[in-house]
Amino acid sequence: MxxxxxxxxxxxxxxxxxxxxxxxxMNDGSYRVIQGQSCxxxxxxxxxxxxxECDEAEFRETWHxxxxxxxxxxxxxxxxxxxxDPFLWEAAEQQKxxxxxxxxxxxxxxxxxxxxxxxxPAIQNSVELLSQAAGVQRxxxxxxxxxxFPTPGAVASMGERELMACKLGxxxxxxxxxxxxxxxxxxDLLALREAGEAETMRQLTSIHGVGVKVANCVSLFGLHHxxxxxxxxxxxxxxxxxxxxxxxxxxxxxxxxxFQQYLFAYYREAHPR
DNA sequence: ACCCAGGAGCTGC
DNA sequence: GCAGCTCATGGG
Numbered sequence: 001m002x003x004x005x006x007x008x009x010x011x012x013x014x015x016x017x018x019x020x021x022x023x024x025x026m027n028d029g030s031y032r033v034i035q036g037q038s039c040x041x042x043x044x045x046x047x048x049x050x051x052x053e054c055d056e057a058e059f060r061e062t063w064h065x066x067x068x069x070x071x072x073x074x075x076x077x078x079x080x081x082x083x084x085d086p087f088l089w090e091a092a093e094q095q096k097x098x099x100x101x102x103x104x105x106x107x108x109x110x111x112x113x114x115x116x117x118x119x120x121p122a123i124q125n126s127v128e129l130l131s132q133a134a135g136v137q138r139x140x141x142x143x144x145x146x147x148x149f150p151t152p153g154a155v156a157s158m159g160e161r162e163l164m165a166c167k168l169g170x171x172x173x174x175x176x177x178x179x180x181x182x183x184x185x186x187x188d189l190l191a192l193r194e195a196g197e198a199e200t201m202r203q204l205t206s207i208h209g210v211g212v213k214v215a216n217c218v219s220l221f222g223l224h225h226x227x228x229x230x231x232x233x234x235x236x237x238x239x240x241x242x243x244x245x246x247x248x249x250x251x252x253x254x255x256x257x258x259f260q261q262y263l264f265a266y267y268r269e270a271h272p273r
Numbered sequence: 274a275c276c277c278a279g280g281a282g283c284t285g286c
Numbered sequence: 287g288c289a290g291c292t293c294a295t296g297g298g
Contacts, residue, residue, distance in 0.1 A: 018279055113280095113281095115278090115279050116278090116279080116280040117279095117280050117281085118277095118278050118279085118280090122278075123278095208282085209281065211280060211281045211282085213280060213281085214279085214280075230279065231279090232278090232279035232280080233280090234278095234279070235279080273276095
């Protein structure tokens with residue numbers, strides 16, 4: 001079905017933003033997006049129009065929410081004063097089109113445990129290998145097979161050898177610990193959507209292999225706590241270089257997470273490695 | 274052969 | 287409490 005999206009929406013920028021690991025650009029200019037057990041192809045048509053290859057019910061129930069289409073990112077960007085914060089203004093101006101996706105919390109927990117001390121292509125590879133190894137096979141709208149993201153039960157039942165085959169390295173223990181913790185119910189990810197930030201951090205960091213940074217990523221991308229501000233190596237560098245007196249978190253509450261994404265993408269693009 | 278990556282746990286002080 | 291070390295492995 002064809003949808004018009006008047007607000008910021010750039011599939012290429014979202015795909016490279018480092019918040020999702022199962023976007024794939026197709027030869028025909030469309031994107032295949034897999035999230036949880038769902039898959040959709042999206043083709044930009046120009047003039048803010050997009051073809052979502054699914055019916056209206058699936059768009060309404062899954063993808064509208066996933067892309068956070070009720071939020072105005074243009075409105076959020078307008079909170080930046082170019083005179084007061086020229087660096088953030090430039091970052092947002094160049095990276096506009098990024099949105100904070102409403103992704104599955106369990107998938108984010110595993111994806112960001114896998115992310116530690118690795119670059120984005122390597123993370124994408126491991127997430128795909130894990131899905132191929134333990135996800136349920138399904139068929140997409142184009143008749144192609146894909147794998148949904150594996151459930152906590154499926155991951156918990158994987159052995160060391162199977163997990164290592166997904167190129168998780170030493171993180172394989174962390175991934176299994178997370179699966180066990182969620183399966184036992186010691187941490188209720190759904191309940192955390194309504195929890196405060198302190199309680200969310202306390203519970204997430206209680207999982208073996210989850211520190212402050214990964215917990216913030218789960219909070220931002222999996223629980224849609226959009227004030228969460230993950231500090232990885234790139235954000236650390238950007239803040240040290242551009243905000244010697246500290247980033248003005250109070251000024252940007254409750255949208256710090258959105259601005260973090262602009263900074264991350266902008267700084268990484270400006271300092272390629 | 275390097276050096277780095279959307280880090281975290283462990284150890285020793 | 288905090289600096290320093292270690293952990294696997296792909297990408298550049």
